[in-house]
Amino acid sequence: MFRLGYLARKLAILALTLLAVATFNFILFRVLPGNPIQLQARAGNLSPEAIQRLREIYGLDQPLISQYLIYLRDVFTGQFGTSITFQRPVADILAERMLNTLILLAAATVFVVVLGIGLGIVAAARRGSRLDNSVVVGALVFWSLPTFWTGLILIFVFGVFLHALPVSGTSTPGSSFTSPVASLVDLARHLVLPTITLALVDIGQFVLITRSSLVDVLTEDYILTAKAKGLSRRQVVWRHGVRNALLPVVTTTALYVGLTIGGAIQVETVFSWPGMGRLMYDAVLRRDYPILEATFFIFALVVIAANLVSDLLYQVLDPRVRET
């Protein structure tokens, strides 16, 4: 498998990267023009005394270096301070939003990864067939669809014309559920359209990457050898082909999970899904530094962690890239 030394080195690099990211985030948002207290103060016609109290509450009266140290402490204790917009602990807000994002993306990721890889394998195994052509064309078409547009079309078809499915939020407004099951069913109904939208648009890349990677592998000499040994087609494709073809697929999956945790902004907007993407977008407009710093940090953390996992998976999957 892999050595502890390798793991330790990877973890050390990860920690350093995170510190760099945290620092960069802190600087980035403070060099942006705009000031979070400013618009609030204008809006409310506040007295200078009240503005000063706001600055103290959010620590904006401190010198930059103290702000930085407080920020680092908050980040590494997982507290992330208090949101300037919502005036509540950022950790609480993140917990709510993250849960919604995870529900949506878990559903979509399962579809995308399982179906995408499956279709890619089928297409590669029957390279040149009519099935292969349709899968490739289909994948290209869906991959080219704008997410926003696809979501709206689904809303018009299933929400407006067929009245079959709810088109916004995570639950039916104003409803009270008699059992947890009823509430889960309601959530599931709300999940359908956003999940399908995400799956339709994102599945293409997995199909195409899996297919092309497997097509390459299937032309290797050892595949010919396997066939010559008289192995069944299934054994050739799965045991000798797929395992070798998985490396780029693992990378893509890791990147996909990393990127999606930042929230699927477009799908969240179309379906009014209260997830991380919309939180981040609103926070940029409002210059809500604590939320921005927290979301960008978590985003970075997940991308880095996903890459670490994919590195480790390489070690498992492919003896050729094993390091010591």
Place this chain on the structure above:
Amino acid sequence: MREQAVLRSGRRQLASLVAGWMLLVAACTPASSPSPSAAGSAAPAGTPGASAPVSAPPTAAPTPSQATLKLGWSSEPDTLNPLTTYSTEAEEVLQLVYDKLLGYGLDLKPEPELASSFAYSSDGKSITFHLQPNAKWSDGQAVTSDDVKYTYEEIHKDSLGQYAQWLTDLLGVDTPDAATAVINFSKPQAFNPGLTIPILPKHIWSSMSAKAIGTFTNDTPVGSGPFTLTAWKKGETVTLDRSSSFWGTPAIAAKVVYVLYANEDVEAQGLKNGDVDILTEVPPTVWDGLNGADNVTAASMPSFSFHHIGINVSTAAGSKGNPLLKDKTIRQALSDALDRNQLVQLALAGHGKPGNSIIPAGLTDWHWEPTADQLMDANPDKAKALLDAAGYTDRNGDGVRESSTGKPLEFRLIAIQSTSVDVRAAQLFRDAATAVGIKLDLTTLDENTLGSTVYNKDPNWDIFVWGWDSGVPDPDYMLGVPLCSQIGGNNDVFYCDKGYDALYSQQATTVDPVARKAITDQMQQQYYQDAAYLVMWYQDKLQAYRTDTWTGWTQVPGGMVFNFTRDNYLRVAPLK
């Protein structure tokens, strides 16, 4: 309030009310009321010192239903703490949860809330409020004058939130008995703060310091209003239930649910589908699409908001604005060149009226309208003549006029990228200016960046496009923006005139509405003619509701909901 500021989507403006004031002054001041004409219109309380109901209570109590009223909105509250919120959405929810001493009816005239009646002292410096006898907090405790005293004095003492501006002259609150609060000021109060400040329960709030209040989230507000908050699913819905302990006629709706939509087209579909019953704010293009839809009424009402062009007239040494703009002639020429009707038609798709004064026309009783001679609008010839006479001519034949020292009349113009009506208006303004020989260079920015550019100690900009709506139902708010003392505060063009400031102080303490109107007219005229603000339009308030779910919506200037009156919430009834 700053219109369309990031957190403020807009409403709650200046509601008018000379008429309201007449009634109020007549009813509530002694017979020695400063203006006979004001007192003459309504007679109920001629006796000195007598108090009287403000207006008739709601008619015949309808039966409460079990139905849920659902509203679609596109932004949610920031916090439910009335002393720290900056969002219109929170104010809307909180006005159903908390009572003020006085409210506004569907005619936008004062009506009782926590105070069943009130009376002004003869000098206008103190107001006596008599509280509703059976008012209770939602936790069962009685509402007393101590709550009023605590709320007013705490807001004043620690300068809390946006309400503090109405209590700068507060001396204190006397509580002769549990049902009577006497609010004393050092000066007469033209605006009655009882109309805007929510009364908070002392037993919940008094243990907190100013700083603790600053971070208090008030997740389970205890109020005395017609509804109580039962759930806030962040990013999705806010749910209110009809309060069982409300002192007044209970609402017909059993629940009020606000549904957050992140997309305006989907929001409109939600209304068409019947997922929600009314939309609080509808953009013009979406409104046009809803107009004529089955079982939907698209409503267009006057609003109390305007969009304007602001010109940097700062005289500060650090100002990097083009000094030519300090010449009133150039500003007036720009105003003359601007065709406001064209702006309304092309930028607003017709959903508004051409503007002039900073008090919107929707505020009919306070708005000042320029005479034909005073009007600056759609008159490029006059603009050219003004510039020619002042010696601004095109000396080098490049189409742009120059000053006598050869400085070109070329200015930077900034607008908010995401506010498409402003961007379109800015383009039309640029073309209008070009036609009279003034060059404008248009740049678009995001709102927060524009805000920090404009509100800068050393302003480095020339002209911007933005909007306002006032946070309170009184002309005081908007007229207070151009004060010298508001430089560094709300004053976004750095206008400063001692004469204007003196008039402002005078109107704020003139209780008689007729005398006050004479002063506010003079202020509006001066500010219009000084042309630091070129008001472009007063946009309409666009909302839409279903006709097959709830009935009884009253269209009100400023909006059926998201207005200072909460009465539509109390009066609408389910159809099934």
